[in-house]
Amino acid sequence: xxxxxxxxxxxxxxxxxxxxxxxxxxxxxxxxxxxxxxxxxxxxxxxxxxxxxxxxxxxxxxxxxxxxxxxxxxxxxxxxxxxxxxxxxxxxxxxxxxxxxxxxxxxxxxxxxxxxxxxxxxxxxxxxxxxxxxxxxxxxxxxxxxxxxxxxxxxxxxxxxxxxxxxxxxxxxxxxxxxxxxxxxxxxxxxxxxxxxxxxxxxxxxxxxxxxxxxxxxxxxxxxxxxxxxxxxxxxxxxxxxxxxxxxxxxxxxxx
Ligand SMILES: Nc1ncnc2c1ncn2[C@@H]1O[C@H](COP(=O)(O)OP(=O)(O)OP(=O)(O)O)[C@@H](O)[C@H]1O
Ligand SMILES: [Mg+2]
Numbered sequence: 001x002x003x004x005x006x007x008x009x010x011x012x013x014x015x016x017x018x019x020x021x022x023x024x025x026x027x028x029x030x031x032x033x034x035x036x037x038x039x040x041x042x043x044x045x046x047x048x049x050x051x052x053x054x055x056x057x058x059x060x061x062x063x064x065x066x067x068x069x070x071x072x073x074x075x076x077x078x079x080x081x082x083x084x085x086x087x088x089x090x091x092x093x094x095x096x097x098x099x100x101x102x103x104x105x106x107x108x109x110x111x112x113x114x115x116x117x118x119x120x121x122x123x124x125x126x127x128x129x130x131x132x133x134x135x136x137x138x139x140x141x142x143x144x145x146x147x148x149x150x151x152x153x154x155x156x157x158x159x160x161x162x163x164x165x166x167x168x169x170x171x172x173x174x175x176x177x178x179x180x181x182x183x184x185x186x187x188x189x190x191x192x193x194x195x196x197x198x199x200x201x202x203x204x205x206x207x208x209x210x211x212x213x214x215x216x217x218x219x220x221x222x223x224x225x226x227x228x229x230x231x232x233x234x235x236x237x238x239x240x241x242x243x244x245x246x247x248x249x250x251x252x253x254x255x256x
Pocket of ligand 2 (some may be wrong): 074076186187
């Protein structure tokens with residue numbers, strides 16, 4: 001693939017699995033420089049993602065759950081997917097969950113919605129206002145109020161929540177016309193339960209959308225995260241959802 005090994009790049013011997021996590025003795029720096037020379041390997045994953053981009057472009061919306069340990073390359077593969085998508089003329093919106101204390105509900109989706117162009121945003125605001133008037137400036141939803149009308153996705157207010165989820169789904173579906181849209185939701189292991197419910201709803205409403213949703217998460221950190229485990233189980237039952245787990249690159253992948 002035209003990638004050269006730089007000085008100091010560790011040689012693991014043939015067949016050895018290479019994963020950034022194994023560099024624990026000061027070789028990280030050389031390894032990092034090496035990584036940055038270009039994207040390496042992942043041919044199977046890229047072919048699969050290219051096929052899913054094609055399906056989304058053809059109006060058969062798709063979602064991908066991309067799992068793996070920290071540092072294995074989930075975000076980077078998301079970036080590569082965004083580059084592949086951009087090459088087809090698709091737009092891309094990115095949202096990232098955070099473990100920072102105080103992050104608002106729906107944080108990854110808020111970032112995604114903020115990335116919409118202003119015309120789409122105006123349409124989105126009108127639609128959300130129609131189905132969920134409290135979002136924004138209405139009662140209990142004064143500007144700056146971090147509580148969305150749809151609540152946190154648990155307990156009462158199910159009808160309102162459903163409508164708000166529908167509004168987000170239809171806004172993203174509309175934004176995906178006509179050229180296709182990739183929505184990357186990174187670091188789902190830190191997403192709030194409300195965002196996870198919205199992801200399930202969105203994934204169930206993809207059928208005719210030119211939309212590809214790529215959600216990444218650390219599968220080493222699902223312990224104690226019931227909402228995440230439930231979400232993964234619910235999504236696994238959906239036909240338009242593909243699960244992908246990244247493993248360390250093999251020596252052959254790195255050398256090719
Ligand atoms: N196939 C690849 N070719 C070249 N560089 C890569 C490849 N995969 C990952 N990298 C690089 O390895 C580093 C770690 O990857 P990345 O940040 O994508 O991991 P991650 O799985 O998202 O980790 P985390 O769980 O901490 O978010 C980055 O510098 C990234 O650019
Ligand atoms: Mg990452």
